[in-house]
Amino acid sequence: MSYSLPITVLAAVVTAYVLLSRGFGKSSKGLRYPPGPKPRFITGNAKDIPHERHWIGFANWTKKYGSGFIYFTVFRTKFLVINDYKVAFDLLDKRSTIYSDRPKSVMIDLIGWGFNMTFFNYGERWKEHRRVMHQNLNNRAVREWRQLQSDVTHKFLKKLVANPNDWLYRIEQYALPLPFSPFEGSLPDHSMTGSAIMKFTYGYELKEKDEYMPTVKKAITALTTSQGIGFMVDKIPLLQYVPAWVPGTQFKKFAKDYRPYCEAILEGPFKDTKERWAAGTAPDSYVTRLLEGFGGAKISQEKEEVVKDSSAVLYAAGTDSTYSILSSFFLACTIHPEAHKKARDEIDRVVGTDRLPDFGDRESLPYVEALVKELYRWNPAAPLGPSHQILVDDEYEGYFIPAGTIIHPNIWAMTHNEEMYPDSLTFNPDRFLGLDEVTAKEIDPKNFIFGFGRRVCVGQYFADQQIWLAVACLVATFDIRKAKDQSGKEITPVPNYPSFVGKPDPFPCVVTLRNTNAAKLIDELPVEA
Numbered sequence: 001m002s003y004s005l006p007i008t009v010l011a012a013v014v015t016a017y018v019l020l021s022r023g024f025g026k027s028s029k030g031l032r033y034p035p036g037p038k039p040r041f042i043t044g045n046a047k048d049i050p051h052e053r054h055w056i057g058f059a060n061w062t063k064k065y066g067s068g069f070i071y072f073t074v075f076r077t078k079f080l081v082i083n084d085y086k087v088a089f090d091l092l093d094k095r096s097t098i099y100s101d102r103p104k105s106v107m108i109d110l111i112g113w114g115f116n117m118t119f120f121n122y123g124e125r126w127k128e129h130r131r132v133m134h135q136n137l138n139n140r141a142v143r144e145w146r147q148l149q150s151d152v153t154h155k156f157l158k159k160l161v162a163n164p165n166d167w168l169y170r171i172e173q174y175a176l177p178l179p180f181s182p183f184e185g186s187l188p189d190h191s192m193t194g195s196a197i198m199k200f201t202y203g204y205e206l207k208e209k210d211e212y213m214p215t216v217k218k219a220i221t222a223l224t225t226s227q228g229i230g231f232m233v234d235k236i237p238l239l240q241y242v243p244a245w246v247p248g249t250q251f252k253k254f255a256k257d258y259r260p261y262c263e264a265i266l267e268g269p270f271k272d273t274k275e276r277w278a279a280g281t282a283p284d285s286y287v288t289r290l291l292e293g294f295g296g297a298k299i300s301q302e303k304e305e306v307v308k309d310s311s312a313v314l315y316a317a318g319t320d321s322t323y324s325i326l327s328s329f330f331l332a333c334t335i336h337p338e339a340h341k342k343a344r345d346e347i348d349r350v351v352g353t354d355r356l357p358d359f360g361d362r363e364s365l366p367y368v369e370a371l372v373k374e375l376y377r378w379n380p381a382a383p384l385g386p387s388h389q390i391l392v393d394d395e396y397e398g399y400f401i402p403a404g405t406i407i408h409p410n411i412w413a414m415t416h417n418e419e420m421y422p423d424s425l426t427f428n429p430d431r432f433l434g435l436d437e438v439t440a441k442e443i444d445p446k447n448f449i450f451g452f453g454r455r456v457c458v459g460q461y462f463a464d465q466q467i468w469l470a471v472a473c474l475v476a477t478f479d480i481r482k483a484k485d486q487s488g489k490e491i492t493p494v495p496n497y498p499s500f501v502g503k504p505d506p507f508p509c510v511v512t513l514r515n516t517n518a519a520k521l522i523d524e525l526p527v528e529a
């Protein structure tokens, strides 16, 4: 009898905890929660979550639970996975005033990436950062960066000529020393994707074996590790207050080790650009434009922080995603030489063989356009997108979505919707050709591969411009073929994208210059390798 009261109280607390966190059956408004796996006592659906390639596991839930949006919990945290693009538009676009928050990440602050607006809560600070980025990266503004992107692409082609099979190194901007990293131990020091962003952001010319790159790689490793695999402290934030000697708090050591790199990438290049700008020697860049726009030398400390913080975000946000699509290009061309051939025939017919394709040719090259769309769709760069969070209770199609629910837009599921994209696992650019205007617009993967609503990718036009030019120039000048095994049999790679940043596992292929004319065209480009 003496212990019955504590036990009763404990039982009541635990029961309330579980009921509050999942809300069995119905909400206080009498509405049901969206379909999903049945939660277990206390842990919710922790055991139901797919272990690898979550996006594919989550996509399968649509069939299992008969819904394009699925609700589940892990301990007290509530989640909604959206597999259906229409639901994503209804909620994240049309109701973006309440669906544009981000979940708080303790780890992001601990490693020193707290300045990154991608993780800011929806509010005035995020709006200010977003506004200055948008100013320089909107649909019109990116035209001003075309020359820069063209120069960087031409430089990339020149470097590739020397050793075409180095293509992966050349498009990589950093390596992840993680289990899924294809580059552990052999890090490239120059890359096209990284070069374009560094030049755009700071006017900084990345050098071969640039001393800055190892720091950048460490800082981005910290970011991707804390987001990808994730740390328990983000599931149970109270762990941040547990002393570092307690087992299970390795995240503290991780944060301590990596924080200096994150601080260095925030401070170093900005300081350097600002000094060169003050001396009148800095080339035009995102940073110099903003410094001038905010009153030049009279810039307030507050505005200077905005310029510094927002510039440091661009490298992290822009390089990996662009790299992902370009590596898919090499994979797709290896498996589907017919797609490469069709694109090349079109370029030869429309542009000719006396020059390389340029931005002005884009509208006249529908097959190349379809090829780029299919690259975006086939293996999206952010298969599970960064999550959103809902600010207030909501109701959708008769279901209750409680405030604080973390929303995972499953972009992979949307780009593999069999009704929109039959035989969706097959790379087939033709699916985008010969369509009426309405259908073409409706199934354009750019509608969702860059995310949704107010949080939609702010660098989408910059990325799209750069990817298009790289693809068109590579098609025109390089051959990409299957490698052969020892018996002389061709190896057809099987695509495998294990990480949450859509990067394929390494695969064999043979890249060679197309012919002497291609070599001459590249050689005559007015940039230094």
Ligand code: HEM
Pocket: 117, 118, 119, 130, 133, 137, 197, 313, 314, 317, 318, 319, 321, 322, 325, 380, 381, 382, 385, 386, 387, 388, 449, 450, 451, 452, 453, 454, 455, 456, 457, 458, 459, 460, 462, 463, 464
């Ligand atoms: C193929 C290339 C790219 C893809 C597929 C991509 C995709 C995405 C996605 C899915 C999001 C999340 C949107 C959401 O929350 O709904 C995002 C956010 C973002 N992207 Fe990109 N991105 C790419 C390139 C770039 C580039 C080149 C830059 C910068 C120059 C950039 C900067 C950002 C930033 C700053 C955010 C955070 C926006 C916010 O939270 O308000 N991205 N991107």
